[in-house]
Structure formats: structure tokens, C-alpha cells
Amino acid sequence: MNYRIHGVWDNLDYHSHREYEIFLFHSGTCRYLIHNQIYDLEPGDILIMDGLALHKPNVPPNGNYVRSVVHFPPQWIKGMLKEIGGLYLLDVFEKLHHCLIRTKVSEEAKQLEMVVRRLEEINRISTQEDMNSQLEMKALLLQALTIIHRLGNLESLKASGEKVEKAEHAENIAEFIQKNYMKRITIDSIAQALNISKSYVSHVFKEMTGFTIMEYVMGSRLTQAKYLLEAEPEKPLKEIASESGFESISHFSRYFKSKVGVTAKAYRKSRLKLYSEENS
Numbered sequence: 001m002n003y004r005i006h007g008v009w010d011n012l013d014y015h016s017h018r019e020y021e022i023f024l025f026h027s028g029t030c031r032y033l034i035h036n037q038i039y040d041l042e043p044g045d046i047l048i049m050d051g052l053a054l055h056k057p058n059v060p061p062n063g064n065y066v067r068s069v070v071h072f073p074p075q076w077i078k079g080m081l082k083e084i085g086g087l088y089l090l091d092v093f094e095k096l097h098h099c100l101i102r103t104k105v106s107e108e109a110k111q112l113e114m115v116v117r118r119l120e121e122i123n124r125i126s127t128q129e130d131m132n133s134q135l136e137m138k139a140l141l142l143q144a145l146t147i148i149h150r151l152g153n154l155e156s157l158k159a160s161g162e163k164v165e166k167a168e169h170a171e172n173i174a175e176f177i178q179k180n181y182m183k184r185i186t187i188d189s190i191a192q193a194l195n196i197s198k199s200y201v202s203h204v205f206k207e208m209t210g211f212t213i214m215e216y217v218m219g220s221r222l223t224q225a226k227y228l229l230e231a232e233p234e235k236p237l238k239e240i241a242s243e244s245g246f247e248s249i250s251h252f253s254r255y256f257k258s259k260v261g262v263t264a265k266a267y268r269k270s271r272l273k274l275y276s277e278e279n280s
Contacts, residue, residue, distance in 0.1 A: 020071070031058040033054075038170055058210035089142075089145040108147055225264070
């Protein structure tokens with residue numbers, strides 16, 4: 001949990017994670033990218049995401065950027081939710097995968113912020129062995145999920161609005177890449193498929209997302225590789241590299257180690273060990 005973080009010291013690369021995420025935007029300027037959607041955030045906005053979709057904030061240099069963030073593994077709260085018949089509170093993560101709730105800084109949104117603040121306070125001073133703190137954090141997370149569910153019903157999930165032309169083009173480019181990252185992708189092939197000029201493809205995507213076409217392509221390939229490493233533990237690394245769009249096993253190995261910090265083999269081993277512990 002992080003409450004009212006200022007600045008851009010955290011990860012601004014395209015990334016994914018297994019934890020569910022609640023993101024509260026308080027002030028500043030931020031264009032947030034999740035999968036192939038672009039959200040221009042306003043104060044009071046809440047982003048909900050399952051974490052697996054590639055996402056990153058795009059913040060102007062030296063721009064104001066204040067937000068609160070909660071990450072939690074769904075298994076940590078599912079037992080409590082099941083006991084009280086509240087598993088539906090996770091539907092927003094599991095069925096929509098990501099969405100924007102526009103609150104206009106309503107009273108409900110302020111209440112949610114206070115819950116997140118208290119979560120951060122307890123998390124900072126507690127340990128995993130502190131059962132009272134763990135129980136209070138679960139109760140607070142339950143309260144947060146209830147508020148989000150209520151806000152979603154009131155404000156309508158996936159807040160819509162007129163997309164500017166540049167945003168539509170950038171989203172179309174992202175969608176094309178998501179569907180074709182396992183193939184050889186060039187700016188030429190994207191431009192031809194979407195019937196726009198090569199120079200415009202590169203320019204509009206960089207302007208709207210803050211990163212290049214190839215950075216997005218490689219991020220998509222890395223996310224798929226991480227999924228396959230865990231979902232198909234017997235599949236050889238060479239096949240995973242090929243199915244994820246990497247040109248060779250050596251390129252895959254170098255890129256994976258540079259971005260993840262460990263080898264693909266070590267990553268698979270750690271993920272499978274964690275899964276075994278969670279289900280023991």
C-alpha cells in the first residue's frame with residue numbers, strides 16, 4: 001500500500017504483475033495506459049486492474065503526479081469473502097480485468113481514500129505474524145472493495161467519453177500489436193494494416209503513450225512468455241520463446257534476464273514454488 005505518493009520515482013516502464021491493483025488518482029497530469037486502452041485521468045479517478053494486462057503511467061517531465069496504490073493477491077482475501085458471500089466484489093477484477101471509475105471526488109471517493117490511508121498505516125508497522133493487523137487489513141480491504149462496487153454501480157464502470165483522434169489511433173495500434181506480437185511486426189506492417197503513414201504510426205504512439213512501438217511489442221512478448229512459463233511448466237524454453245514472438249532462444253534469454261532480473265528458468269521455478277505453497 002502506498003498513500004499519496006508524489007513524483008515519478010516508481011516504475012514507469014510497461015509492466016504487469018499477478019496482484020490485483022486499486023489506483024487512486026489525486027492530482028496532476030497522467031495519461032494511463034492499460035492493455036490497449038488510454039485513460040486521461042482526472043482528480044478522483046479510480047483505476048481497477050487485475051495486474052496481468054500491461055500497464056504504465058505516462059507523466060510529463062517534472063509534472064505533478066499524486067496517487068495512492070493498493071496491491072493485493074486475491075487469494076489473501078478470497079477466504080473471507082467466500083465466508084460472507086462477497087466473492088462478487090472481485091468481479092470487477094476478474095470479469096472486466098481493468099476499468100476506470102470517474103468519481104468527481106465524491107464523498108464515497110473521499111471515504112475510500114481514508115480507508116487506503118489507514119491500510120497504509122497498518123501495513124507500515126505490521127508483520128505477517130501480527131494476526132490482529134492482518135485481520136484489520138483484510139477488514140479494511142473488504143470495506144474498500146465494497147465502496148468500489150458501490151461507486152461502480154453509481155458512476156458506471158468503464159467511464160466513457162469522446163476519444164480524440166490521436167487516442168483512437170494509438171489504441172488501434174496497441175490492439176494490432178496485442179493480436180500480432182507473436183509474429184514479425186514492423187512499423188511498415190502496422191501502417192499498412194491500419195492505413196496510416198509510417199511516420200504517423202511512430203509519432204502518434206510515442207506522443208500518446210510515452211514509449212516506442214518496439215518497447216510495446218517487446219513488453220507484450222515478455223508478458224506472454226511469463227504466462228507460458230507458469231501455465232505450461234513442461235514446455236521447453238525454446239518453444240516459449242518462439243510462441244511469444246522472440247527471434248531466437250538467445251535473444252529471449254538475454255531480454256528476459258535484463259528485464260526481470262533472473263533467468264527464465266529461475267523465474268519459472270520461483271513461480272511454481274509459490275503456486276505450490278499457496279495451494280498446500
